[in-house]
Amino acid sequence: MPESNVIVITGTRKGIGQYLAQYYVEKGHCVVGCSREPAGYDLEGYSHYTLDVSNERDVVKMFSDVRKRFGAIYGLVNNAGIASMNHSLLTPLKTVQRIFDTNVMGTFLFCREAAKLMRPAKCGRIINFATVATPFKLEGEAAYASSKAAVVSLTEILAREYAEYGITVNAVGPTPVQTDLIRSVPKDKMSRLIDRQAIKRFGEFRDVSNAVDFFLNPQSDFVTGQVIYLGGA
Amino acid sequence: MRDRILEAIFRAIDDANDSFAPADRLAKSAETVLYGPGGNLDSLGLVTLVLSVEREVDDEFGTPVSLADEKAMSQKTSPFRNVGTLADYIEVLLTENANA
Ligand SMILES: NC(=O)c1ccc[n+]([C@@H]2O[C@H](COP(=O)([O-])OP(=O)(O)OC[C@H]3O[C@@H](n4cnc5c(N)ncnc54)[C@H](OP(=O)(O)O)[C@@H]3O)[C@@H](O)[C@H]2O)c1
Numbered sequence A: 001m002p003e004s005n006v007i008v009i010t011g012t013r014k015g016i017g018q019y020l021a022q023y024y025v026e027k028g029h030c031v032v033g034c035s036r037e038p039a040g041y042d043l044e045g046y047s048h049y050t051l052d053v054s055n056e057r058d059v060v061k062m063f064s065d066v067r068k069r070f071g072a073i074y075g076l077v078n079n080a081g082i083a084s085m086n087h088s089l090l091t092p093l094k095t096v097q098r099i100f101d102t103n104v105m106g107t108f109l110f111c112r113e114a115a116k117l118m119r120p121a122k123c124g125r126i127i128n129f130a131t132v133a134t135p136f137k138l139e140g141e142a143a144y145a146s147s148k149a150a151v152v153s154l155t156e157i158l159a160r161e162y163a164e165y166g167i168t169v170n171a172v173g174p175t176p177v178q179t180d181l182i183r184s185v186p187k188d189k190m191s192r193l194i195d196r197q198a199i200k201r202f203g204e205f206r207d208v209s210n211a212v213d214f215f216l217n218p219q220s221d222f223v224t225g226q227v228i229y230l231g232g233a
Numbered sequence B: 001m002r003d004r005i006l007e008a009i010f011r012a013i014d015d016a017n018d019s020f021a022p023a024d025r026l027a028k029s030a031e032t033v034l035y036g037p038g039g040n041l042d043s044l045g046l047v048t049l050v051l052s053v054e055r056e057v058d059d060e061f062g063t064p065v066s067l068a069d070e071k072a073m074s075q076k077t078s079p080f081r082n083v084g085t086l087a088d089y090i091e092v093l094l095t096e097n098a099n100a
Helices: A015-026 A057-068 A093-120 A142-165 A187-195 A205-216 B002-017 B043-061 B083-099
Strands: A005-010 A030-035 A047-048 A075-078 A124-129 A167-173 A227-231
Touching: A005 A015, A005 A057, A005 A093, A015 A030, A015 A047, A015 A057, A015 A124, A015 A205, A030 A057, A047 A057, A057 A093, A057 B043, A075 A167, A093 A124, A093 A142, A093 A167, A093 B043, A124 A142, A124 A205, A167 A205, A205 A227, B002 B043, B002 B083
Parallel strands: A005 A030, A005 A075, A030 A047, A075 A124, A124 A167, A167 A227
Antiparallel strands: none
């Protein structure tokens, strides 16, 4: 068994992140979460940092604090993410920047700082968040899908860089799950998207935690650099 | 401040030396060459040392610094050329942090 049971999860205020925070606390983990706004809920075994995942100084400070409180961490789930559905001709550069800041820079920073706390124990699990929008090459999601393509590339390369430290790096690529993230996507567009999946239904929170469980499992120490797309994308 | 930085680096050297082969161990002196020509460390050794130094500096000053630097792998201007240049670089970062 790993020495530490601490899991850091980003974007835990709502949506999939909130579910995962509660799910892993229930499984007996110590969960450290974060989001730009306060969590709005209290749980024993859960602590929250209010920060933007792309703010280097705040992220470094958070991990310094986590190191002083817990010493080591076992898992990192890079769930925080934002999307924007818009034709590229109508997308301001600022939007693209925001998306890349959260999805790519945030993921990079958290991987880097978490790996530092996993390395001494030669044991760690990093799970990043991809999306089926990337393999589906969805029109209207150029910025979002390409930011997640970058996350996949990061996952594959960090898997190699961190392998000698006993840290695995993998990604889960959910299908649409009913959260605020996709609230603004028109219904017909959503059903056309779901039609492209092998299994034609919305994803549920438990579908996501099931894949995260697999990567987090101490026995998954020979699985790295992989992306599991849900729904048969 | 500089003495405290050097002491923190020396503690990090002690820590990192534990994982280095005897021939690669670093001496605790401001002149010790770290990375580049005449240096003992390969890039993975440098990672080990830099992470120990980050930790010791945070413990000593209560200020977490990230020593990642674009010039890390440059032979002329890398802050990781020797212990002295590393101490200079940390001093700059800590001062920047204090003024931020
Ligand atoms: N839902 C889907 O259909 C779907 C499909 C494929 C992939 N995904 C991926 O799954 C992940 C979670 O999505 P979700 O559906 O749960 O989204 P969501 O309901 O919109 O929640 C996003 C979470 O991330 C936090 N967050 C956003 N930007 C942040 C930042 N810069 N710094 C810190 N926290 C930030 C938000 O809290 P604050 O607002 O307080 O910061 C919130 O807790 C994302 O990576 C998303 O790309 C979702």
